[in-house]
Amino acid sequence: MLPDPNSLYGPLDPAPDAGYENAPPRMGFFTDTSVCIGCKACEVACKEWNGVPESGLDLLGMSYDNTGALTANSWRHVAFIEQPRPAGHGAVPADVLGAPVDAGPARPVDAGPQFLGMPGGQPPGRGTGVEERTDFRWLMMSDVCKHCTHAACLDVCPTGSLFRTEFGTVVVQEDICNGCGYCISACPYGVIDQRKDDGRAWKCTLCYDRLGAGMTPACAQACPTESIQYGPLDELRERAAARVATLHDRGVPEARLYGHDPNDGVGGDGAFFLLLDEPEVYGLPPDPIVTTRDLPKMWKRAGLAALAMAAATVAAFVGGSS
Amino acid sequence: MAEAHPVGFQWVMEAKRRGAKVFHVDPRFTRTSAVADEYLPIRAGTDIALLGGVVRYILDNELDFREYVLSYTNAATIVSEEFSDTEDGDGFFSGFDPETGTYVQDSWQYEGHEDSSGSGHTAQERDSAAGLTHESHGAPVGGQTRRDETLQHPRCVYQILKRHFARYTPEMVERVCGISQAQFLELARAWTANSGRDRTGMLIYSVGWTQHSVGVQYIRTGAIIQLLLGNMGRPGGGVMALRGHASIQGSTDIPTLFNLLPGYLPMPHHAEHPSFDEWVDSIRHPGQKGFWGNARSFAASLLKAYWGDAATPENDFCYGYLPRLTGDHGTYQQVLNMIDGKIKGYFLLGQNPAVGSAHGRAQRLGMANLDWLVVRDLFMIESATFWQNGPEVATGEIVPEECRTEVFFLPAASHVEKEGTFTQTQRLLQWREKAVEPPGDARSELWFFYHLGRKLREKLADSTLPRDRALLDLTWDYPTHGPHAEPSAEAVLREINGYDVATGRPLSGFAEARADGSTAIGCWIYSGVYADGVNQAARRKSRHEQDWVAAEWGWAWPANRRILYNRASADPDGNPWSERKRYVWWDAEKAEWTGYDVPDFEKTKPPSYRPPVGASGPEGIAGDDPFVMQGDGKGWLYAPSGVLDGPLPTHYEPVESPVRNPLYGQQANPTRKMYAHPVNSVNPSPPQEHAQVFPYVFTVSRLTEHHTAGAMSRTVSPLAELQPEMFVEVSPALAGEVGLTHLGWAHLVSGRAVIEAKVLVTDRLTPLRVDGRIIHQVWLPYHFGFEGLVTGDSANDLFGISLDPNVLIQESKVGTCDVRPGRRPTGPALLDLVADYQRRAGIVPGQHAPAVTTDNEGKEHGAS
Amino acid sequence: MFRGSLAWEGVSGLGLRTFIEGWPVYRQLTGTDPLGRGAAAKSDGSRALTARTEDADSVARSVCPYCAVGCGQRVFVKDGQVSQIEGDPDSPISRGRLCPKGSASKSLVTSPLRQTTVRYRRPYSTQWEDLELDTALDMIADRILAAREQTWEDVDTQGRPLNRTLGISSLGGATLDNEENYLIKKLFTAMGALQIENQARI
C-alpha cells in the first residue's frame, strides 16, 4: 500500500512518493539567522505577493516582534530575542578591559565569536564600571513553514486540500479547504492556522505560483542579506553545512543547523535554519517528530480496542444470566 | 545602516563575508549592531571626540598613509602665523567675534593668503547656509601655497592637526563619549590597519550626523581620518553618506533650497553680488585652481536656460531677474516668520513638517497663521489637518473656528504614476518609467507647477510691471501629452542636461558650457545625462552583463563618475597603489587616464604635469592634484575657509547636554544659529543652572518599518502593523530609577513639549559613565503623528530650534528631557506642565543662553 | 454529494466517466499516488495557478520611493492597475532585493487611504469641502499674485535690487523628481519667491 517503506518516517524524497513522476528537484529555503538583520522584508514581501491580510496593530513588547507568531495572516515571522550571552562566553575579565593603552594589536584573550553584536570586546559600559551587565546579543530569525518531508498537516488533511507539489513543497489548496482544522493540531511547529473570518487554513505556499513560473519566492527575493536562501534542497544543505563550518572556524561554536537532517523526526525540513541558540529560544520545538510516525501503531491499537469492544458486546449478550 | 538602509547593508554583509570587520557606533544597540563585529555605545552628540581620538591615534603613532598624505592632502601646507588653535583659546579659534557669534577667518588662511582669500567675516555666510554651496565647489583658497614636505614646520597643517587633537586621548574619549578605552583602541587599531596601498577602510554615516549643531564638523572629522589613511578616491574607501530619501541628493543638486541655484550656484546676495560679474567672481575666485574657474559658463548657461531669448550677454543674461538674499531665509526662520504673521502662503510638496521638522508645535502654530496653505501629498497628512486634529486643538491653542488658514489639499501622483529621475545617495540618476495613470485628481508636481506657471503667465500676460518680466520671459514651453496634459519630463531633463541654443543639440557634458549665451544648461553638474540625445539615466544594462562598476546602469554626476576624485586611486606617478586596489590609472602608452571608472581628471594630463607659475582654473591643477574641485587641488585636512565654525573639528557639547564640556571651557558650538523667539527655547546645560531639571538625554532615529514622518508608512497596512505604536526605549536601570514598566506608559518633557509613549525596557539601551557620572539615554522613533493607521505623539515636538552654522540644519538628534511614568496630561493641563518645567529650569521663552561660556568670553582671541 | 464536490473542481455533468475520473479517490486508486498526497489530490485551481507577474500587461522599470539607496523596482500592471511591485534583479545596486518599505510599495500606491480628490478648507471652517482641480489651481494662482502684490520688495534701503517676495514659502519633500524640482525652483525664482526649502535642509 505504501509507495515507499519510508512513506511515514525516515529519509524520503517526497515528490515521487506523492505520485510525481519526473519531479523537478525538491526546492526549499535555507534561512541563515546569522546574517538576518530583522528587517521584516520577508514578512511584507510575502503579504504583498500572496495578498495576506493584516494581522493586527498591537505592540507586543517582544523586542521588535509585533507579529508574534506564524499565523494564517503572517506566513513569515521574524523572531527577535534579546539575551545575555551564556555565562562565561567570550567575555573578558573586567580587569583586562582597563588594560593600558598600548596593549598591543591583538586581543588573544577576548577573541570570542567574531561576527555577532558584541563578541569580543566589552559589554556596553563595562569598561566604565557602571553596570553589572553581562554581554548582550540580539538574535533574529525569520520563521516560516518547514515544508516537512513527512508533513503531518498534509497527511491528516481529509479533503486533499493540503497536497505535496512537484517541488516537494506542501501547499493548501484554497479551493478545496473546508476548514476542518485537523492540520492545525497536527503541525508539530505550530505553523498552519485558521483564518477566523474565512474559516480556511492558511500558511506559506513557498510561492507555489512563482515556482511554477521559475521565479524565486517573494520573501527570498526580497531578503536584503541573503538570510533567506531559496534553491534545490540538496544544494542548500551543502551550502548550509559549509556555512556552519565557516562560522565554527570564525569562533561561533554555537552555530548549528535545524531541520536539515533527513533522519530527524520529520524526515528533514524543506525549509531549514541555521540557528545560534537552542531551537526553543526561537520558539521552535527542539525535537519534533511527525505524529504519523506512530500511525500504524495507533490504528493497531484502535483495531484492538474495536475488537475488544465487539467482544465485550458479544460477551455481554451471550454470557451472563440476566 | 541595517536599520534604515537594509538593502544597502547587503554590501556590508558582503564585505563581512570576505573578511571585513564592521564596527558600529550608535547610542543604542540596533539591528546593525546585532550583526556588527563590534558595537560601541556612544553618548549622543560626542562623535567628534571619538573620531578626534582616532585622528590623534593616527598622528601619535604615525599611522597615516604618508605617501598619500604628502602628495594629495594639504598636510604640508603652511598656515598663517596669525592662526591660533582651540588649544590656546579654551575652545575658540582665532578670529571669533562675540558680537555676531561668528569668526573672521583671515587668520585661518594659508601663509601669505591672509588677505587675498576673499573670505572675511562669516556672519553673512552663516545666514546663507554657505556650507551647502561649498558642498561641491569647495571654499576659496589661494592656488599657490607654501609647503614643508618634511611635515616638520610647526605651522604646517600636519603639526597643527597634531597639536589640535593632542588632548583627544583614549582617556578623554572614554570620559566624553562613555566608550571604554579598550573598545576605542580596538576601533582605532582596526581602522588604521586597513590603510595603505593594499587596504582601505570605509566610513559610513547616516545623515543623522548632519542633524547636530556641529554636524558639518562631524563629517569633516571623518574626512580627515579618511584622508590621513588614504581612503579617499579609492575603491573600498570614502565617506559614505546614507541619505534618507529617494532623491534627497537630487534635491540639493537641483535644489529647492533658498540659498542655492541648480548645480550649487549660490543664490545672489543683495549686498555681495550686485552685478553678474561680482556674482560669478565670487564663485570662481579668479586666480584659484580647479574647475570652478569655469563658473561663468555654468552661470550664464543656467540663466540662458531660465530666460532663453531674453537672456543675452548684453543684459547679463537677465541676472537682474534673480531674487536676492538679505539674510537667513531658511525653513526655520520661515516658520518663525509665519508665527509672526509675515508669510502669506505656504506650499508643502510631499513634506510633513508638523511631524518631520523640529519643534512640531512651532510648525503647526506657524501653519495656523497663514493666509493660505497648499498641501500636495498622497495622503491626508498631519500638516494638512493640524487645524482639525492637531495637539494644539486639544490644548486650545488652535481653535478651528478662529484659524484663518485656507487649506488646499491637492492629491499627488505616486512614483509609479509619473516618470522622471531620482538621484540616489551615490549621485546616481535613475529614470523611472511610468506604470499607470494617477487616480482621480492626483497629479505630478511636474503637472502642477507647469500648469500653475502657465496660469500665472496667462493672468499676467498684459502686465507691464517690471517685476512680472521674469515670469513672462521665462522659457515655459514644455510639450505635454496624455489626457491630463502632463508635461514631458524628458523635455525637462533635456533642458537640465543643456543644449546648444542655436541647434538644440543636447550637450555631451559641462565641458561644452559657454559663457557667451550659446549654451543653455539647467544644471551643469547634470550635463551629460542626456548626451547624444539619449536619456542616460534610463540605462538599465543588467548587472550580469557588465563589470562591477556597472557604469551602464543609470548615470552618475559628474560625467558618470562613480567614485569622485578617483585620480587618488593611483599613486602620484599614476600607477595603481596596488593590484588589489586598481581602479583608475595613467596609461603611459596611450598617454591618457584609464580604468574601470570615468577618470575624475583631465583625460590626457600626465601625472608629471606641473602648472606654470600663475596658472589658474583647471590649468592650475598639477598632474598629481586629485582633488580637482578644490582651490589648491588637495584634500583638506585643514579647512582654511568654507567651514564657518573652525578650520578643524572641535568637540562641543550638544546645545542641550547634561554634561559640562570636558575638553574646553567653551560648552557648545559658539557659532551655532540661535533664534530668540518666544516660541523657541533651549533647555539649560552646564555651566547654566537648572540643567538637572532635564536630566536625561534623548535621541531619535528611524525604524526599518517606517519612513520619516510616517506619511508613507503609517498609512500602509503591512508596514503599520509591524511597528504599531509610538514607544520609547529605556535601559533597565533607568526604568528602575524612574519607575517605568515594560509596555506601560511614560511621558517625556522638554522645555517645548510633553509627549507620551509606550515603554520598551531593553538592554539595547545602556547607561554610560561620562566624566564621572552616569548618563541615561533614551531613544525614540520620530515617525509618529496623529493621522494614519497607527498614531502616536511626535518625538520631534520635543526639540527646540538650534542650527548648524554651515548649513542651517537643526540639531534634532540629541536633546535633554525629563522622563516620567504614566500618561501625559491632556488639554490645558499639558501647557501647565510645560510651563512648570520652564519655570523650574529658568527658561524664559524668547531668550537664549549666552553662546560663549568661557571666562574670557573669547575676547582675547577676537578679531585681529 | 459527489456532484457538489466535483463541481468545485470545475467538472460538470459530462457523464459518469468524466465524473469518476475527476474524482481524486479514483486517481488514488489508479494512479501513482495511492496515499492521496500529491498528484491525486491536486485541484483544478492548483493546476490553473500562474504567477500574476506572468500575465501582466506591462512592466515598468522603476526605483523605490523610500530611502536613497535607489533600489530597482519592477512595476507590473494588469488592466491599468498595479498588480505587483518587486525588486529588479538586474539592478547592480539592489540585486533584486527590497526592504520592508520597498516591498510594501504596491500597498503604498494602492492604499485605500490615498486621497484622490482635491479637498478645500475655507478660513475659519471646521470641515473639508470638495473643489474642482482646475478651480483650485486658479485660486492658488490668484493667491500667489496677491501675496506678491502685498509683499513685493523691489530694492533694499540702499536702493540695491531685491526683486523678491518674502510672502511665499515652500517646503518640498525629497521624493520629488529632479525634473519636478527643476520646474519648482525655476518657477518660484521667476516669481521672486525666495523661501523655497526642502527636506534636504532638515
Place this chain on the structure above:
Amino acid sequence: MTPPGPVGDRFRRFRERLAAEGGDQPQVSDERPDTATGAALASRAEATSGGDHPNDRGRAGGNGVASSRRSAGRRGRRRGGGEELRVPEAEFTSYYGRPVLKGPVWKWDIAAYLFTGGLAAGSSLLAAGGQLTGRPALRRAGRVTALAAVSASAVFLVKDLGRPARFHHMLRVAKLTSPMSVGTWILTAYGPAAGVAAIAEAAGVLPRHGLLGLAGRALPPIGHAAGLLAAGTAPALATYTGVLLADTAVPSWHEAYPELPVIFAGSALASGAGVGLLAAPPAQAGPARRMAVAGAALELYGAHRVETRLGLLSEPYRLGRPGRMLRAGRLLTVGGVAGALLGRRSRVVGALSGTALLAASVLTRFGIFYGGVASARDPRYTVVPQRERVDARRIGMDLPSDRAVPPAV
C-alpha cells in the same frame, strides 16, 4: 477556545490570562515599580504558563533581559486527594512563553461529537445485541439513539468546519493517513445503516395493508441487515476517534495514543449501556449492565493510564478543568456501574445508573479533549519532553549538551 481576532489580541489575552491565573506569580501591571526589566516581568509571567495550574510555585523568574528564558517549575501536589504525584522539576526555554504549537481550533462541538459518535456506536452494538438475542427494547432504544446520536454527530462535525458548505469535500479523497478521512468513510458507511435500522423501527406503527403495509413487511429484514451493518462498523466508529486525537502534535493526545482508543471504546460501551439501562426494563437490561461493566473497566483503565503513565504529559489530565472533568467522570462511571449492578431490580436505579454512565462518558470525552488542548497551549509540554529526548540522545551518543558552553576559541 481560541478567541477570534488578530494574533496580537490573542497573545495579549493569553498573557493576561496567565497573569490573572498565575496565583502567586508576579502580576504584569503598569503599577508595579519593579527594578527588574518590565520585559523580564512580562516574560516571566508568560513563561510561567500553565494557566490552569493553581499549584505552581517556586518558579524561577527571569533575571534581566527580555525575551526567551528558562523557567523552572516544580509541580506540586494534585488537588483533591488521590495519590501524591511529583513531577520532576521542569526547566525549559520558550519564546516569550508563547506556545510552540497552535492549540486545536476545534470547539466544544468536537468534544461533543466524540461523545455522540461513541454513543451512536455503543447504541448500535446494543441494538444489534438486542436484535440478535430478542430484546426488542434494547434494539429499539439502541437504533433510535444511534440515529439521533449520529445525526447530532453530523451536525457537530459540519458546524465545526470553517467552511461548512464544503463538508462534502471530505469525500474527495480516501486517506488512510488521515483518521478524519477514515472516519468520514466509516461514518459514510455507518450513518445510512444506522439510519435505515432506526427507520425500520417504524414498521411497528405502519398500517398492515397497502403500500405502506408492504413497506412495513419489508422493513424489518432491511432493518435487520442495516442494524448488523451498523453494528459491524460501530467499533470502528467508536475507536477511530482515539486515533483522530492521537494523530496530532498535541502532546498529551499524541503520547496517549495507546490508551485513547481503549478509553473511547470503553466510554462508547458505557454510554451504549447507559442507553440500555435507561430504555429497557430491568429484565432486558442484563447485557447493558454487563456492557457497562466492560466499558467502565476499559474506560477507567485507560484513563488511569493516561493520568499516570505519561509523566509531564499526564499533568494536563489531572490539573484544572480537564482534571476535574475526568475525576467527576470517574466517580460517575463507578457510581453508574455500581448502581447498575446493585440496583438491577429497580428501573429507577437503572435509569439513574444509565444517566450517570452517559454523563460520565460526556465528562470523559470533554476531559480528554480539553486536557489535550491545555497541553498544546503551554510550551512546557512541547519543549520539555523534546528537550529531554535530545539530551538523552546526546548522552547516549556521548555528545556534549548544547546547553553547555562550548570553549571559546
